Amino acid sequence: MVSALVGLLAATGPAVAHPRGIADRFMLQADELGGATPGPVEEGLVWPLLPQPCTDRPIPQPTATRTQAADYNTRFRVYQNVSRFRGDGAQQYLTELKAQLADCGVGGGDNGFDPVAEDHLGPDSVLFLGNYDLGDRWVAYVAAAVDRHVVVIMVSDPSLGAGDPTLANGLAQAAMARLR
Numbered sequence: 001m002v003s004a005l006v007g008l009l010a011a012t013g014p015a016v017a018h019p020r021g022i023a024d025r026f027m028l029q030a031d032e033l034g035g036a037t038p039g040p041v042e043e044g045l046v047w048p049l050l051p052q053p054c055t056d057r058p059i060p061q062p063t064a065t066r067t068q069a070a071d072y073n074t075r076f077r078v079y080q081n082v083s084r085f086r087g088d089g090a091q092q093y094l095t096e097l098k099a100q101l102a103d104c105g106v107g108g109g110d111n112g113f114d115p116v117a118e119d120h121l122g123p124d125s126v127l128f129l130g131n132y133d134l135g136d137r138w139v140a141y142v143a144a145a146v147d148r149h150v151v152v153i154m155v156s157d158p159s160l161g162a163g164d165p166t167l168a169n170g171l172a173q174a175a176m177a178r179l180r
Contacts, residue, residue: 020064021064021066022064022065022066022082022083022084025178026066026082026149026178026179027066027068027080027082027178028068028070028078028080028171028174028175028178030070032171032174033070033072033078033171034072034073036070036071036072036078037070038068038069038070038080039068039069039070040067040068040069041067041068041069041079042069045079046132047079047130047139047154047156049067049079049081049152049154050062050065050081050083050093050150050152051097051113051128051130051141051143051152052097052100053097053100053101053103053104053105053112053113054100054103054104057096057100059093059096059097059100060085060089060090060092060093060096061085061089062083062084062085062089062093062150063084063085063086064083064084065081065082065083065084066081066082066083067079067080067081067082068080072155072167075157075159075160076155076156076157076163076164076167077155077156077157077158078153078154078155078167078171079152079153079154079155079156080151080152080153080171080175081150081151081152081154082149082150082151082175082179083149083150083152084148084149085148085149085150086148087148089148090124090145090146090147090148090149090150091124091145093145093150094124094125094126094143094144094145094150095124097126097143098115098118098126100113101113101114101115101126101128102115105128106131106135110131110134110135111131111132111133111134111135112130112131113128113129113130113131113141114128114129114130114131114135114138115127115128116128116129116165120169121142121144121169121172121173121176122144122176124144124145124146125142125143125144125145125172125176126142126143126144127140127141127142127165127168127169128141128143129141129163129165130154130163132161133161136161137160137161137162138161138162138163139154139155139156139157139163140154140155140156140163140164140165140167140168141153141154141155141168142165142168142169142171142172144172144175144176146176146179146180147179147180149179151172151175151176151179153168153171153172153175154168155167155168155171
C-alpha cells in the first residue's frame with residue numbers, strides 16, 4: 001500500500017503552482033465575431049498581439065496571456081489577445097504603450113505603428129495602426145486596460161491591406177465588456 005502511494009506521488013509529481021489561464025468567458029465568441037468560430041492564431045503572424053512600438057524600452061509583462069483568431073466575414077481576419085497583469089500592471093502597460101506610440105510612431109509614411117486616438121473608448125484605451133508597405137497598407141489595433149487585464153484587438157485585411165478601425169473599435173468594446 002505504501003509503495004503504491006509512493007508510486008502515485010512519483011507519477012504525478014509534486015504540486016506545482018501555475019498561473020491560472022485566461023477563462024473562456026473573457027474571450028470573444030462566435031456570435032460577436034460575425035458567426036465565425038475563433039481558433040488558434042496561425043504560426044508566423046508578423047504583427048505582435050501585445051505591441052511594443054519602441055523595442056528598446058521595457059514594458060510590463062503579463063502573468064498569463066491567451067490569443068485567438070477568426071475570419072470575420074469574407075474580408076477581415078480578427079485577432080484577440082487578453083493578458084492578465086499583477087497589480088496595476090495593465091494600466092502601466094497602456095500608459096507605456098501610449099508613450100511609445102507618441103515617441104516611436106512612424107506618422108503613416110513608413111513601416112511601424114501610428115497612433116490614431118487615445119482614450120476613445122474610455123480611460124486606458126488607444127486606437128492605432130500597424131503600417132507596412134511604407135504606410136500604404138495597415139492593420140487596425142485597439143488596446144484597452146480593464147482592471148488587471150489588457151485586451152488587444154487587431155483587424156487585418158489580407159486582400160487589400162486595409163484593416164478596419166471601426167470594426168476594431170466595435171470588437172474591442174465587446175471584449176472590454178467581457179472583462180468587466
